[in-house]
Amino acid sequence: MGDTSWPGEQLIVAAQRGDIASITALVSGSHPNVQRFARSLCATPEDAEDAAQEALIILYRKIGMLRASGALASWMFRIVRNECLRRARTMRSHAPLPETAVHSAEEVALRRIEAGEVAAAVAALPAEQRHVLIMRDIQGRSGRMVAEALGLSTAAMKSRLHRARAAVRRSLLATPEPAPGDAHDDS
Missing domain, CATH: 1.10.10.10 (Winged helix-like DNA-binding domain superfamily/Winged helix DNA-binding domain)
Structure with missing residues (x-):
């Protein structure tokens, strides 16, 4: 099994301050854990990969909004969970309804x-x-x-x-x- 540890606090703090090298290292260091979250939450492997990528993009763009460096794992879990749920809702909304179905x-x-x-x-x-x-x-x-x-x-x-x-x-x-x-x- 791969490494399941999250990047260290110093790296997170440096990334929060806007250091590009630290942000890059943080995103790549978080990737295995984010993928694991997505695979365990999403309905399909494709949705899991898309949700993981979306979560990493959000991490890259919004790391400065993270309040506590120790909250990275729970923050990323929420982002992945929300993305998986959004994808499941989208998948359901594209399912065809019978032509005779009329719902209030x-x-x-x-x-x-x-x-x-x-x-x-x-x-x-x-x-x-x-x-x-x-x-x-x-x-x-x-x-x-x-x-x-x-x-x-x-x-x-x-x-x-x-x-x-x-x-x-x-x-x-x-x-x-x-x-x-x-x-x-x-x-």
Whole structure:
């Protein structure tokens, strides 16, 4: 496995001050970790690569905005997570709707909220569960293909998939419902 340490504080501070060589070294030193984040969060390898590149561009442009040098990893994780979620939303918005489907604005808004909650629940899963869930339920791969791709037995893959689905279900059930007075009722 590659180096998983983040660049040192001195390099981060120098980059925050605008030193071009330090910024360049910071971006290249952060690249392996950012790629790892993206691979664990995004639905496809292509999205992961694009999200990692976007995060590194943001790091390059906005390193001066980082408040604490020790917060680099969490800042980059948030950027990658947001980029993966944005890409997932974009992918869903390009999916064709049946020609007969007519949805109210309220129904569309509720579906977007639900989709965001599902995406957040999937993103919160441990990486090994998230990979199985995405490959099996989102990408539609067969159980045997998922098990082989991840180097697991079929039974281990099924166990992880079951735990991932249960965790997503628990997360969605724990989402608070709006109080009766919060919703506008036209009756």
